[in-house]
Every structure is written in C-alpha cells, then in structure tokens.
Amino acid sequence: MPSLAFDPALDFKLLLAVPAIPLIGYVLQIFLRRRLPHGDKLLTFGMFVVMCLTVYLGAKGLYAAQHGTRFFHQSRDAGLGFGWLYPDGSVPEGQNIVLGILYDPLGAAMLAVVGIVSFCVHLFSIGYVHGDKRYAIFFANISLFTFAMLGLVLADNLLVLFIFWELMGAMSYLLIGHFAHDPGQPFFHRWATWACKKAFLTTRVGDVLLFIGIFILWDKFHTLRFTELWAAAQATVAENGGEFPTWLTWAGLCVFGGTVGKSAQFPLHIWLPDAMAGPTPVSAMIHAATMVAAGVFLLGRMYPLLSPTVLSVVTVVGATTALFAATIGTTCYDLKAVLAYSTISQLGFMVAAVGLGGVVAGMFHMTTHAFFKACLFLSAGSVIHGCHHVQDMRLMGGLRKSMPITFACTLACTLAIAGVPLFSGFYSKDKIIQAGWLQVLDVEHFNGWALYALLALSTAAALTAFYMFRLIFLTFFGEYRGNQERHRFSAMLAREGVEGPDPNEHAAQELHGAHAHAEAGHDHAHGDAQGHAHGGAEHGHAHDTGHRSPAHRVQPIAHSVAHEAHGAGHGGHAEHGHGAHEPHESPPVMTIALVILAFLGVFGGHFWLTSPQTALSGHPWFEELVTVPSLYAPELERSENGIDTTALAKWAAPKLSEHAREHHEHLVHRAHSLAAWGSTLIALFGIALATLLYVLRPELPGRIVGALGQVYTLVRRKYFIDELVEASVLRPTWALTRTLKWFDENVVDGLVKLVGRLNKLLGQLSAWFDKVFIDGAVNAVAMASQVFGAAFRLVQTGRIQQYAAFAVGGAVLTAAWLILA
Amino acid sequence: MGLGAYVAVSAALFVLGLIAILVRRNVIYILMGIEMILNAANINFVAFNRFGSMKLDGQMFAVFVIILAAAEAAVALAIVLNVFNLFDSVKPSEADLLRE
Numbered sequence: 001m002p003s004l005a006f007d008p009a010l011d012f013k014l015l016l017a018v019p020a021i022p023l024i025g026y027v028l029q030i031f032l033r034r035r036l037p038h039g040d041k042l043l044t045f046g047m048f049v050v051m052c053l054t055v056y057l058g059a060k061g062l063y064a065a066q067h068g069t070r071f072f073h074q075s076r077d078a079g080l081g082f083g084w085l086y087p088d089g090s091v092p093e094g095q096n097i098v099l100g101i102l103y104d105p106l107g108a109a110m111l112a113v114v115g116i117v118s119f120c121v122h123l124f125s126i127g128y129v130h131g132d133k134r135y136a137i138f139f140a141n142i143s144l145f146t147f148a149m150l151g152l153v154l155a156d157n158l159l160v161l162f163i164f165w166e167l168m169g170a171m172s173y174l175l176i177g178h179f180a181h182d183p184g185q186p187f188f189h190r191w192a193t194w195a196c197k198k199a200f201l202t203t204r205v206g207d208v209l210l211f212i213g214i215f216i217l218w219d220k221f222h223t224l225r226f227t228e229l230w231a232a233a234q235a236t237v238a239e240n241g242g243e244f245p246t247w248l249t250w251a252g253l254c255v256f257g258g259t260v261g262k263s264a265q266f267p268l269h270i271w272l273p274d275a276m277a278g279p280t281p282v283s284a285m286i287h288a289a290t291m292v293a294a295g296v297f298l299l300g301r302m303y304p305l306l307s308p309t310v311l312s313v314v315t316v317v318g319a320t321t322a323l324f325a326a327t328i329g330t331t332c333y334d335l336k337a338v339l340a341y342s343t344i345s346q347l348g349f350m351v352a353a354v355g356l357g358g359v360v361a362g363m364f365h366m367t368t369h370a371f372f373k374a375c376l377f378l379s380a381g382s383v384i385h386g387c388h389h390v391q392d393m394r395l396m397g398g399l400r401k402s403m404p405i406t407f408a409c410t411l412a413c414t415l416a417i418a419g420v421p422l423f424s425g426f427y428s429k430d431k432i433i434q435a436g437w438l439q440v441l442d443v444e445h446f447n448g449w450a451l452y453a454l455l456a457l458s459t460a461a462a463l464t465a466f467y468m469f470r471l472i473f474l475t476f477f478g479e480y481r482g483n484q485e486r487h488r489f490s491a492m493l494a495r496e497g498v499e500g501p502d503p504n505e506h507a508a509q510e511l512h513g514a515h516a517h518a519e520a521g522h523d524h525a526h527g528d529a530q531g532h533a534h535g536g537a538e539h540g541h542a543h544d545t546g547h548r549s550p551a552h553r554v555q556p557i558a559h560s561v562a563h564e565a566h567g568a569g570h571g572g573h574a575e576h577g578h579g580a581h582e583p584h585e586s587p588p589v590m591t592i593a594l595v596i597l598a599f600l601g602v603f604g605g606h607f608w609l610t611s612p613q614t615a616l617s618g619h620p621w622f623e624e625l626v627t628v629p630s631l632y633a634p635e636l637e638r639s640e641n642g643i644d645t646t647a648l649a650k651w652a653a654p655k656l657s658e659h660a661r662e663h664h665e666h667l668v669h670r671a672h673s674l675a676a677w678g679s680t681l682i683a684l685f686g687i688a689l690a691t692l693l694y695v696l697r698p699e700l701p702g703r704i705v706g707a708l709g710q711v712y713t714l715v716r717r718k719y720f721i722d723e724l725v726e727a728s729v730l731r732p733t734w735a736l737t738r739t740l741k742w743f744d745e746n747v748v749d750g751l752v753k754l755v756g757r758l759n760k761l762l763g764q765l766s767a768w769f770d771k772v773f774i775d776g777a778v779n780a781v782a783m784a785s786q787v788f789g790a791a792f793r794l795v796q797t798g799r800i801q802q803y804a805a806f807a808v809g810g811a812v813l814t815a816a817w818l819i820l821a
Numbered sequence: 822m823g824l825g826a827y828v829a830v831s832a833a834l835f836v837l838g839l840i841a842i843l844v845r846r847n848v849i850y851i852l853m854g855i856e857m858i859l860n861a862a863n864i865n866f867v868a869f870n871r872f873g874s875m876k877l878d879g880q881m882f883a884v885f886v887i888i889l890a891a892a893e894a895a896v897a898l899a900i901v902l903n904v905f906n907l908f909d910s911v912k913p914s915e916a917d918l919l920r921e
Contacts, residue, residue, distance in 0.1 A: 798920025800913050801851075805843050 004063035006071065006103075008078035011057060015075075015101050018053050018111065019150040021046045022118075022143040029143065033136035040139045044122040047115075047146065054115030058625075061108035065625045071108070072630065074156055074227065075101035102156030102226060105626040106300055106363055110153045110293070113367045116600065117289035117374045118146040120593040124378050125281040127590035128385055132279075133182055138175075142285065145171040149290035153297065158214050158224040161301070165262070165294060169207065172291055173200040176278040188277060195277035202271035206261015210298075213254030216247060217305075230304040230632055244307030252310035255302050256317075263295025263347045266321040270722055273340040280381030283336060287343040288374035296350045296366045303359045304632050312449045315355030319453035319460075322348030324719065326463035330470065331716045335380050335391050338471050342417065343373055345460055349432050352453050358435025359631070364622045365428035372413035372425060372601030378594055379410040382586040383475060393474040400476040402583045405591045407476045409598035414472050416601050418465035419683040421676075424604045430679045433457060437671035437678075458682055465686025473694035480583065827868035835861035848901050848911045852894065859890045 025043040033039055064071035075081060081100040103111075122142065129138050148171055152164035177196030179188035218224055221232045237244055244252075259265065264272035275286050286292060299306075299314070306314065325344035332338045346369050353362030384391055386403050400407040416423040419430070436457060439450035585591070693700050705712045714720070795806075834857055841854030863883040870879020901911060908915050 796920050798917030800916070800919070801843055803919075808839060808843065 004060045005069075006060050006064065006073055008073060008075075011060070011103075012073075012075050012078060012080050012101060014053055014057060015103055015154060018050055018057075018115070019147050019154065021050050022147040022150065026140050026144040026147060029136060029140035033140065039136055040122075040126055043139050043143050044119070044126060046143075047119040047122045050146075050150070051115040051119040054112045057103070058108045058112035061105055062621060062625050065105065065630070070630070071105055071625075073101075073103045075103075076156070097159055097224070098157075099160050100156040100225075101154045103154065105630045106297075107153050109363070109367055109622060109625055110297055111150065113370045114146065114149050114153060114289045114293075117370055117597070118142075118149075118285070120374060120378070120597050121281045121285050121289075124284070124381065124590050124593040125279075127587045128281055128381050129279055134178065138178060138279065141171055141174050141178075142282065145175060145285060145290055149294065152294055156225060156227075158217065158226070158229070161298065162210065162214060165210070165258070165298075166207065168291055168294060169200060169203050169262075172203075172275070172286055173197075175282040175285075176275050178278050178282065191274075192277040195271075195274040199271040199275050202268050203261040206258045206268055206295075208257075209254045209261070210258025213251045213258065216251040216254065220247065220251075226301055229302075233305045244309070248305065249307045249309050252302070252306040253313065255298065255305070256310060256314055259295035259299050259351065260317065261295070262298070263292045263351065264321075264344050265295075265317050265348065265351055266324060267721060267725070269321060269325065269344045270725060272344055273337055273718075276334075276336040276340055280336070280377060280384060283340070284374045284377035284381070287340065287377055288370040292343065292347055293366055293370060296347065296354070296362060299351065299354045300359055300363045300366075300631075303354060306354075311355045311357070312447075313355070315352050315449050315453045318348045318350070318352030318355055319456035320348070321345070322352060322460040323456040323463075326460040326467065327715050328718050329467040330463060331712070332467075333393050335383060335393050335396070335471070335475065336377070338393075338467060339373070339376055339380055342376075342464065342468065343369075345464060346373065346417070348460070349429060349457060352457060353432040353435055356432070356435040356439055356450055356453060358432055358438075360623070360626055360628060361428065361431030361435050363626060364431055365425075367622060368416070368424040368428040368601075368604050371597055371604045372416040375409055375413040375594060375597035375601045376417065378590070378597060379406050379413070382406040382590055382594060383410075383583075385586050385590070386583040388583075393471065395481055396475045396583075397478040398476070398480040399583055402480075403476075403585045405585060406594060409591075409594040410476070411472060412598045413601045414468045418468050418687060419461055419679050420465075420687075421680050423602055426679060426683070429461060430675050433461070433679055434668075434671045434675035437674050438667055441667050441671055441674075458678065461679060462682045462686040462689075465683045466690045469687050469690030470694055473690060477695065824868060824872045827864060827871075831861045831864040831868065834858075834864065846912050846914065848904065848913055851913060852897050852901070855897070856890060856894070859886055859893075862886060 022043075025046045028036065029039045029043060036042065061071045076098065081098045084097045084099055122139070125139065125142065129135055132138060145168065148164045148168040152161055152168065155161040155164060173196045176199050177192050179192040180196060183189050214224065217229060220236075221229060223229060223232065233248065236248065261268045272287075272292070276283050278286075322345045325341045325348060329338050329341035329345060332341060346365070350362040350365045350369070353359070353365060383396065383399060383403065383406060386399070386406070387396060390396070412423075416425040419426045433454070436450055436454035439447050440454050693704075717723070838854040838857030838861060841857065842851050845851055845854065863886050866879040866883040866886070868879075869875075870877065870883075873879070904916050905911050910916075
C-alpha cells in the first residue's frame with residue numbers, strides 16, 4: 001500500500017487538477033457543445049475523477065490525523081505561489097497579492113464533500129435534465145459552479161476566496177435562471193427570471209459587506225492570507241490588552257455580513273426559497289455543497305478574527321434563523337419549499353454553532369448536512385420527475401409503493417436530518433447543542449445569548465423532525481391523491497372561474513413570497529390555467545420531450561386536467577411511457593446518485609473514512625480530522641509564548657488552571673450527556689407529533705390551523721419578510737426609479753430635445769439662407785449669363801459680311817469721334 | 822494734277838472695294854473687293870511717294886503690297902475652293918459656321 005503521507009511535490013499538483021478539471025470541462029462544453037454529443041457524460045466522468053482525487057487527498061488528511069501528525073499544508077511553503085500584482089516577486093509580500101493553496105483538515109473534508117456531492121448531482125442531472133433545450137449549457141454551468149466552490153475551498157487568502165465567491169454568485173444567477181430562457185414553460189419562465197435576479201441582488205448585499213471587511217483587514221494588516229490574518233489578529237489583541245479593538249469587531253461583522261448573504265441567514269434568507277426556480281439538481285448543489293456552504297466555510301476560516309461581540313451576533317442571528325425557518329417549514333405544501341426552509345434552518349444551526357464556539361461542530365454539521373440535504377433534494381427531484389412535475393405535496397401520497405428506492409433514500413436522510421441516533425445528523429446536531437449547553441452550564445461566565453440560542457435550537461430541532469416527517473407522511477404514505485385531487489380542483493376551477501381554488505391560503509404567495517410578484521403570478525397562474533385547460537393538447541404532446549409543467553399549485557392541476565382531457569380524447573395517450581397518471585420510479589442513473597448520497601448521508605457522520613476502532617470509540621471521522629488546534633494552532637503557537645489572550649482563550653481550554661480544567665471537563669461531560677439525551681428526546685417528540693397529526697388523526701392539522709388563526713397566517717406567509725423587504729427596500733427603490741425615470745424623461749430628455757429643436761431651427765434658418773441668398777446669387781449669375789448670351793448671340797450670325805459691316809461701322813464711328821473731338 | 826486727285830481716286834476705289842465686300846453675294850466678288858482696297862492703298866503709297874520727300878519708299882511698299890496680294894489671292898482662292906466643297910456654294914451668307 002502506498003504511503004498516505006502528504007507529498008507536497010505531487011499532491012499540490014493534484015490539488016490544482018481538482019478545480020482545473022471542471023474548468024476545462026466547462027470550456028470544452030461551452031465552446032464545443034455542438035461537436036460533443038456526449039459532453040454531459042464527459043463532464044460527469046471528469047467529476048468522477050475529481051471525486052476520486054478529493055477522496056484520496058482527504059484520506060491522506062485522515063491518515064495524518066490518526067497518526068497524530070500535523071496536516072496543514074500551504075503551497076507557498078512548498079514554493080508554489082503566484083504573485084498576482086508583481087509576478088516576479090520583486091516586491092515584498094505586504095504590497096503584493098500572492099495566490100496559493102491552503103490544504104488543511106477543514107479544506108480536505110470540505111473538498112471531499114464538494115467532490116462527492118457534485119459528482120452525484122452531475123450523475124442525477126443526466127437523467128433529470130435530459131431533454132431540456134439548454135441541456136448542454138446546463139452541464140457547462142454546473143461544472144463551472146463546482147469549479148468555483150472547489151477553488152473557494154482551496155483558497156489560501158481572502159481575496160482568492162472572494163473571487164471564487166463572486167464567481168459562484170454569478171453561476172448561481174445563471175443556474176437559477178435556467179428556465180428564464182425557455183418561454184415554453186410559462187410559469188417557470190417568469191419565476192426564474194426574477195428569482196435569479198433576487199438571488200443575485202440579495203447575496204450582493206452581503207458581498208458588499210464582505211468586501212468592506214476585506215478592505216478593513218487589508219488596510220490594517222496588509223495581508224489577506226488566512227494564517228497571517230490569524231496571527232496578526234492575535235498579536236493585535238495581545239497589544240490591546242486582551243481586548244478586541246473596535247475596528248476588528250467591525251471587520252468581523254462585515255465578514256459575517258457576507259455569510260449572512262451567502263448562507264441565507266435572517267434577514268437575507270429570502271433568496272434561498274426562490275432559488276427553487278432552477279432545476280432541482282441546481283437546488284441540490286446550492287443547498288448542499290456549494291453556495292450556502294461557502295458562507296459557513298468562510299466563517300470557519302475567519303473564526304480567530306471574530307471578537308466576542310461578533311460571536312454574540314453570530315449566535316443570535318444563527319439561532320433566530322434556525323427557529324424561524326423551521327416554523328415556516330411546518331406550513332409549506334410545496335415539496336421543495338419545505339426542503340428550502342429546512343436548509344435555512346440547518347444553516348442557522350451551523351452559524352449558531354460557530355457563534356457558540358463550537359466551530360468544529362458547525363463545520364461538521366456542514367459536511368453531514370451536505371450529504372443528506374443533497375440526497376433529499378435529489379429525491380425530491382426524483383419524486384417531482386415521477387409525478388410529472390407536480391410539486392404540491394397535497395397532490396402526492398402513497399408514493400412508497402411506486403417509488404421504493406426514492407422512498408428508502410428519503411426516509412434514511414430524513415432520519416439523519418431529524419437527528420435520530422446512529423444517523424449522521426444526530427452527531428453533528430448533537431455537537432452543536434452540546435456547544436450551547438457548555439456555554440449555558442458555565443455559570444461563572446453566564447451568557448444570555450447562549451441560553452436563547454440553546455432554547456431556539458432545541459425547538460428548531462424538534463420542528464425539524466416534525467416537518468420532515470410531515471413531508472414523508474404527506475408524500476409517501478396514504479393513498480395517491482394526484483388523480484382525485486385533480487378532479488376536485490378542476491371542478492373548483494370551473495366553478496370559480498378565475499378565482500383561486502383556495503383563497504385562504506394565498507395560493508399565489510405559496511411559492512413567491514414577494515407580494516408584487518405574487519400578484520403578477522396570481523393573474524398569470526389563472527390565465528395560464530385556463531390556457532392549459534383549453535389548449536392543453538400541445539402540452540400533452542410536449543410532455544415526454546422534457547416539458548416541465550408549471551410548479552404552481554393551480555397550474556399543475558390545470559395542466560394535468562388538460563393532460564387528462566387530451567388523454568381521454570385520444571385514447572392512446574399512455575404510449576409515451578409515463579402511464580396515465582401513476583407516478584413511477586426514476587431511471588437508474590438518477591437512483592444510483594440517490595443511493596450514494598443516502599449512504600453517505602446516513603453513515604457520513606460516523607463511519608465514513610474511518611476505521612472500525614474509531615467508529616466504536618465514538619469519535620466520528622471528522623473529529624479525528626478537524627479539531628480546533630489542527631485548524632488554527634499551527635500559526636498561532638508561534639506567538640504563543642506566555643501570552644494569554646481572550647482570542648486564544650476562546651478555544652484553548654488547556655490554558656485554564658488545573659482546577660478550572662477539571663471543572664471544564666466536568667462541564668463538557670455534562671453538556672455531552674444533556675445534549676445527547678435532549679436531542680434524542682427532541683427528535684422523537686417531533687417524529688411522534690408528525691405521526692399523530694398526519695397518520696393517526698389526519699383531521700387534527702386543520703383544527704389546529706383554525707385555532708391558531710392569525711398566527712398560522714403569519715407563519716404561512718413567512719412572517720411577511722418578503723413583504724417587509726418589499727415595503728422597506730423595493731418600494732422606495734421603485735419609487736426612486738420612477739422619480740428618476742420621470743426626471744430622465746422630462747428633464748434630461750427635455751434638455752436633449754430642446755437642444756435638438758434649437759439645432760433643427762438653426763438648420764432651417766441656414767437652409768432658408770442657403771436657398772434664398774446663396775442659391776439666388778448663383779442662379780442670378782447664371783441668369784445674367786443667359787440673358788447676355790442671348791443678346792450677344794444675335795450679333796454672332798456667322799456671316800462674314802455682317803462682321804465686316806460691323807468693323808466698318810466701328811471704324812467709321814471711331815473716325816467720326818476722332819474728327820469731331 | 823495735284824495730290825488731291827490721286828487721293829480722290831484712291832478713296833473712290835477703296836469705297837467701291839468696301840461696297841463689294843459688304844454687298845456682293847459671291848465670294849469671288851468679295852476677293853475682288855479686297856484686291857480693289859489693296860490697290861487703293863497702292864495708289865496712296867505711290868502718290869505720297871511722288872509728292873512727299875521720300876525717295877522710293879512708297880514705290881517699294883506698293884511692290885510689296887502687289888506681291889502680298891498675289892499670295893493672298895492664292896490662299897483665298899484655295900479657301901474658296903474648300904468652302905465650295907463644304908457648302909456646295911460660294912455664297913458667304915451660306916457659310917455661317919462661324920456662328921457656332
């Protein structure tokens with residue numbers, strides 16, 4: 001067996017190849033897509049290679065961790081760095097920007113996760129996106145998306161990270177807006193068009209903050225390299241007497257602003273639910289391995305720079321997000337919307353974990369979550385694919401019989417996300433709750449925010465178990481409701497004309513969120529529904545060529561009504577392979593991806609990449625690989641001599657006195673048992689509640705909704721955040737644009753038109769002058785010539801004798817004049 | 822006989838020649854008119870030579886004029902021939918190309 005020790009000479013080249021493969025794939029696919037009929041499979045194979053590389057390199061990290069050697073590699077230490085501003089290296093590093101690779105335990109774990117999830121998403125997309133008009137472009141874009149995330153993970157300084165960060169924002173824009181170019185899908189077409197804008201602009205708010213943070217750090221430290229930033233921050237804190245200077249707090253807040261935008265934290269979370277407008281594999285990418293993970297990853301990288309104040313803010317924001325997104329998740333009926341809010345909630349867990357000092361727990365949750373959330377999203381894609389692109393859970397049910405593999409994968413991952421013991425989510429969520437308990441139990445340093453976070457996170461965990469099992473019960477248990485519901489809804493549509501079938505639930509706002517857009521969508525939905533009902537024949541035909549019916553609740557119904565009418569009218573409709581309306585299992589290329597991810601989603605927490613001994617000893621692989629000292633200590637221990645700073649004390653428990661250490665260990669132990677039991681009970685409580693409400697007493701949810709009244713409406717409408725944003729940001733902006741438009745149309749255009757009119761007037765004047773005077777003069781000359789010519793012409797007879805007569809006459813006159821004078 | 826008689830003859834001859842040039846409708850007559858004018862000049866030369874203080878200058882000029890008139894007649898007749906070829910006529914009123 002070859003040694004698994006890290007070899008800088010070779011392995012940095014392999015690390016460079018990891019992002020390079022998808023980049024090359026992108027370039028090939030985007031330029032040669034017409035000549036590469038199997039570009040999709042080529043790219044997927046490329047991702048397979050990337051996955052193997054990342055897993056191999058990650059295994060090296062784990063090997064090093066188990067042998068107790070340090071695993072912290074920077075390409076600049078091996079002489080591999082690229083001076084960006086001054087490539088010849090003539091300038092000291094403080095003024096130059098050097099690009100390089102940082103490969104540490106966190107990077108190794110994250111890289112492997114991104115590689116595996118991206119490969120599965122590519123594989124799944126072959127089946128799911130097949131037949132789409134922009135299939136080739138989709139593959140190119142998703143490859144570049146992967147490239148951006150891989151590059152971000154490997155970056156060794158903030159600037160490179162920011163470049164990939166922005167590239168990812170641009171790619172998410174393109175991928176969420178995938179259907180924006182496809183007018184054949186009326187609803188998705190419009191939704192995607194503004195959803196991608198919304199995602200791009202909302203994350204932009206965070207990106208600007210992050211950029212400001214980078215400016216502050218560069219201004220003060222003259223370096224953006226992570227390791228140097230950590231050391232510099234520690235030194236600054238030490239100089240400042242153990243306190244974080246105010247500007248560092250502000251820089252930390254700005255950096256956290258970037259995380260809030262990218263990782264969809266309250267109040268910038270609004271873009272993530274709408275990111276569902278993209279194809280489902282894109283949602284899986286965004287929600288699992290890329291994009292939202294980038295924000296948490298950044299937080300992990302910048303942890304030593306965050307002051308206690310910033311960490312309090314991080315805790316509160318994360319815990320609030322976790323709780324409030326979980327409550328919204330309990331009320332959604334759209335399959336993907338439930339998962340989207342669940343992602344926001346889980347991201348809140350990760351962020352809160354970092355704030356609570358459990359940076360390892362947060363990062364661990366990020367990796368486990370990536371697997372099971374990717375699997376859940378791809379399963380949702382499989383369900384949607386199998387149900388003919390219906391997304392409303394009320395139109396599903398009983399799918400466990402027709403889609404057994406998808407059901408098994410979803411159930412496994414639901415158990416994982418719900419935090420049932422022995423499933424991966426339990427370990428990571430347990431660690432986060434433990435971090436909260438640790439802060440709360442430490443009575444000497446009581447932290448009110450931690451108490452709040454602990455309560456919020458525990459409630460959110462219970463709600464997570466509840467809404468995920470609600471999803472399972474609604475989708476996979478009971479009877480298939482697709483057909484009868486369609487009849488009911490179609491009757492309703494016919495009866496109520498253009499009115500919505502379910503006005504209490506604000507049908508149009510279900511997916512949209514933003515009120516104004518919802519209004520447009522509302523009208524559109526009904527108009528479209530009727531259009532479908534009347535002219536659905538083309539849609540019926542288009543179905544097996546990858547046509548995706550509108551996701552909206554009203555539309556799919558109308559669509560399937562039309563579909564059905566068409567089928568009834570033409571008898572032989574079933575031949576396109578979808579059966580009449582029975583849901584069906586997805587092709588193997590999709591289910592394979594599901595199974596891989598489900599396996600990792602279940603076992604990723606504990607057994608993956610580890611030896612049986614470690615598994616039995618209760619140390620998950622991630623704990624072996626990523627520990628706080630392995631992340632930050634290599635740089636910090638240099639300047640450690642005798643300096644006890646709060647920055648270091650944040651994580652360096654060994655620095656406490658003997659008594660305090662015993663106390664601390666005692667606390668850790670208590671926190672651990674409390675968290676483990678608490679989490680288990682909470683998860684089981686949530687599952688039991690979901691079973692009670694959706695299996696045993698299905699009439700109860702309606703009564704509870706009735707009892708809650710306005711509260712339910714509040715949650716159902718997502719706390720009116722979208723409306724709030726619209727009122728506070730969008731409406732003033734629109735008003736401003738209208739004012740500016742008015743100004744432009746009346747004042748600026750008026751000025752331009754005035755100048756134009758003046759010029760025209762001047763031109764007319766000039767033309768008049770030209771016509772009358774200049775042309776007149778020219779004409780007059782011509783006329784005069786003509787007149788004189790005509791006159792003299794009379795003299796020129798050509799007769800010699802006449803000429804002679806004139807000459808004689810002239811001579812006689814001359815003579816007469818001479819004589820008389 | 823005095824100078825006056827000579828000059829009178831010469832003036833009469835000149836006027837007759839001039840009238841021929843202006844009035845006659847045949848080019849030949851016009852040429853003859855020109856000859857008459859030249860000879861009117863010759864008479865003047867000779868007369869002023871006889872009554873002036875010159876030696877033989879007037880006689881000499883008269884001889885020159887005669888020679889010049891002979892040459893002129895040759896050229897003029899050639900022109901007349903060409904005119905006839907061109908216009909099928911020797912009437913000066915027909916040859917009015919100078920108008921162009």
